[in-house]
Amino acid sequence: MSRIDYIRKEEKKYHDFCYExxxxxxxxxxxxKPVKTVIDLLTLFKGKSxxxxxxxxxxxxxxxxxxxxxxxxxxxxVVCVDLLDSALNKLKIYSREYEVDGVIETxxxxIGNYNIAKDEYNLIIAVSTLEHVESDDAFENVIQRMALGTKSDGLNCIIVNSEVEEIDINxxxxxxxxxxxxxxTSDMINKLRQSYDGWELVNQLVKPLEYKIVRDEKDVLLKTKAITFVVRKQ
Incomplete structure (x- = not known):
């Protein structure tokens, strides 16, 4: 099994457990709760249909x-893209529960291969997902597709982990x-800046975080420098 396949197997196991x-x-x-940065951006579209x-x-x-x-x-x-059946099946259930199933398309x-139509979206978000594409080149390619898929005056909101460490707590x-x-962190910010050259920088923030997760029934401390990067297409 390749390193990428192993990581994806472990991540699937972790997310399946969380969703269940x-x-x-x-x-x-x-x-x-949702990410405050994402929800706050909706005020910039207030009154628009x-x-x-x-x-x-x-x-x-x-x-x-x-x-x-x-x-x-x-x-x-809202078009929702995910690779895991466990995520999409739960999303459909929650969409009905919160009475937005007519708004959400799954x-x-x-996402590393997903084609985004040109000038299609007012807002594209990628929260803790771009670090899970298969390579640095794929990372850049997704960002380029996000940029092309955004309408004039639209926003891209990226929250991505950098300099991640995983430490066995015991x-x-x-x-x-x-x-x-x-x-x-500096390399990732440079890539983001280069990819969105000419866009208006709305928000850039780096926040050190650490929290406990479980890997193979072990308690693991995950440490990261989380980058928030929000830009508007001119």
């Missing part, structure tokens, strides 16, 4: 369901990081 054992918007996991949003790596709808609730009365639409695809041992793309 933690309920959306209930305390106890990162599914508890027919908004079209793309959520790359949507999971069970942590961000896409609140977005759909916000834009449903103005004929908005697509099963690897032994202190440094483990292999289960992320396909794990760049230095």
């Amino acid at each position: 054992n933690y309920k959306l918007f209930e305390e106890g996991s990162w599914l508890y 027919n908004l079209k949003v793309l959520d790359l790596g949507s999971g069970v709808g942590r961000n896409s369901i609140p977005i759909a609730q916000e834009i449903k009365n103005n004929n908005g639409k 697509i099963k695809a690897d 032994t202190g041992e440094n483990l292999d990081v289960m992320m396909e793309v794990n760049m230095k």
Whole structure:
């Protein structure tokens, strides 16, 4: 099994467990609430109708369901792309529960290969997903497709991990990081800046984070420098 296949197997195991054992918007996991940066961006579209949003790596709808609730009365639409059946099946259930199933469209695809139509979306978000494409080149290619797929005056919102470490809490041992793309923070920011040359920088932030996860029934401390990067197409 290749390193990429192994990482994806482990990530599938981790996410399948989370989606099965933690309920959306209930305390106890990162599914508890949407990302504030993403939701705050909706104020920039206030009063606009027919908004079209793309959520790359949507999971069970942590961000896409609140977005759909916000834009449903103005004929908005949210396209949710994810590779995991467990995510998409739960997303469909939650979409009905929160009465936005008419707003949300689900697509099963690897975001690293997903084709984005040109000038199609007002807002494209990728939250903790771009580090899971298969290579640095794939990372750049996805960003280029995001940029091309954004309408004039539209926004791209990227939240991505960098300089990630995984440490066995019991032994202190440094483990292999289960992320396909794990760049230095400065290198990742440079790539983002270059890819969005000519766009307006709305927000750039680097926030050190650490939290406990479980890998193979072991408690693991995951440390990261999370980059928030929001740009507007001129």
